[in-house]
Amino acid sequence: MTEETDWVPQGIDLERPSAARLYDYLLGGGHNFAHDRELAERFLVAQPNAREIARHNRAFLRRSVLFMIQNGVRQFLDLGSGIPTVGNVHEIAQEADPTARVVYVDYEEVAYAHSALILADNPLATIVQADLTRPGDVLNAPETVGLLDFTEPIGLLMAGVFHFVAPEKNPQKIIADYRDAIAPGSYLAFSQFTRDLMPAEMDRIVEVMKSSRDPMYPRSRPEITELFDGFDILEPGIVPTALWRPDTGLYDGDDPKRAGIYAGVGRKR
Ligand SMILES: C[S@@+](CC[C@H](N)C(=O)[O-])C[C@H]1O[C@@H](n2cnc3c(N)ncnc32)[C@H](O)[C@@H]1O
Structure with a gap:
């Protein structure tokens, strides 16, 4: 089946x-096709609270951007930014400071075209x-060079994306390349799926995603901690998304492990 729409x-x-x-x-967005929705329904069987996990990941992204704004950051590089939805980084940042750059x-x-x-x-x-995973392509792109000042702190955002980066791609080197390009005092916000929190569901998700363009690679807390090499990991450390400096009564008493995803923020030394 095919679909034709103007976007x-x-x-x-x-x-x-x-x-x-x-x-x-x-x-709850509308920029998806029949095969995506079929995959999503299988994902929901594998991980019944997937919508909640997505919302909590998005809320972590928002809180981490606001945290960086409060700490003086006015420019952001959002890697794996996704299809624009509610609460995009430029909306959060430019509401706080209209001169913020993203x-x-x-x-x-679709993510590119709609953005x-x-x-x-x-x-x-x-x-x-x-x-x-090709940092040179990102860092040397005319849009990046034209908008970001690499002599000033940058908010490097890697939310919900590194579980798509295979170990063979050398994730540590990829992050190190970005880290080396940004000024001391820059921040890294990172979140990704893990087996530590909901192992049975995670194993099922990995199977489901094998049939997509984006197979998944969960990481443990020690593996994620290693990716922060060169950054001081800030309190409260690498934690389920809902526990990273929560600003509302999240989870309504549910186990935070249901977040399925670890999150953390580090400051470049
Ligand atoms: C789950 S979405 C996360 C969106 C947003 N960062 C958030 O946390 O709400 C992951 C996005 O990363 C993108 N992505 C995955 N691997 C990527 C890669 N190697 N390079 C660029 N984008 C990638 C996907 O296309 C997708 O839009």
Whole structure:
């Protein structure tokens, strides 16, 4: 089955579901196709509280951006930014300070096209279509160079994305390349799926995602801690998303392990 709508980018393979469109569906968005929704329904069987997990990841992203704003950061590099939804980084940051600058990065066609559309009239926010596992492509892109000042602190955002980076891609080196490009006092916000919290569900998710463009690789807390090399991990450490400096009564008494995802923020030395 195919779908035709005016926001569908040219040449996109509608038959191959993507993580960006699956996440959009879980968050209640409309930028997804039949095969994405089928994958999402299988994801929901594997991980019945997947929508809650997505919302908590998104809430962590928001809190981490506000934390960085409070600590003087006025520019952000958002890697694996996804399809624009409620509470995008430029909205959060520019509401706090209209001069805040944001570069989004995603390799997925719908994420790129829809971001470009909504940012067309925003001179202080842009999107680069690139693979974040190739830091040179991101850091040397004209949009990045044009908008970000690498002599000043940058908020490096890697929310809900590194579980798509295979161990063979050398994730530690990828993060080190970004770390070495940014000024001391910059921050890294990181979140990703783990087996530590909900192992049976995680194993099922990994199986489901094998049929997508974006297979998944959960990481343990020690593995995630290693990725923060060169950053001081701030309180409360690497914790389930809902426990990272919560600002509301999250989970309504549920076990925070149900977050399924670990989150943490570090400050570059
Ligand atoms: C689950 S979404 C997370 C969106 C957003 N960061 C958040 O936390 O709400 C993950 C996004 O990362 C993107 N992504 C995955 N691997 C990527 C890569 N190697 N390069 C660029 N984007 C990637 C996917 O296309 C998807 O849009």
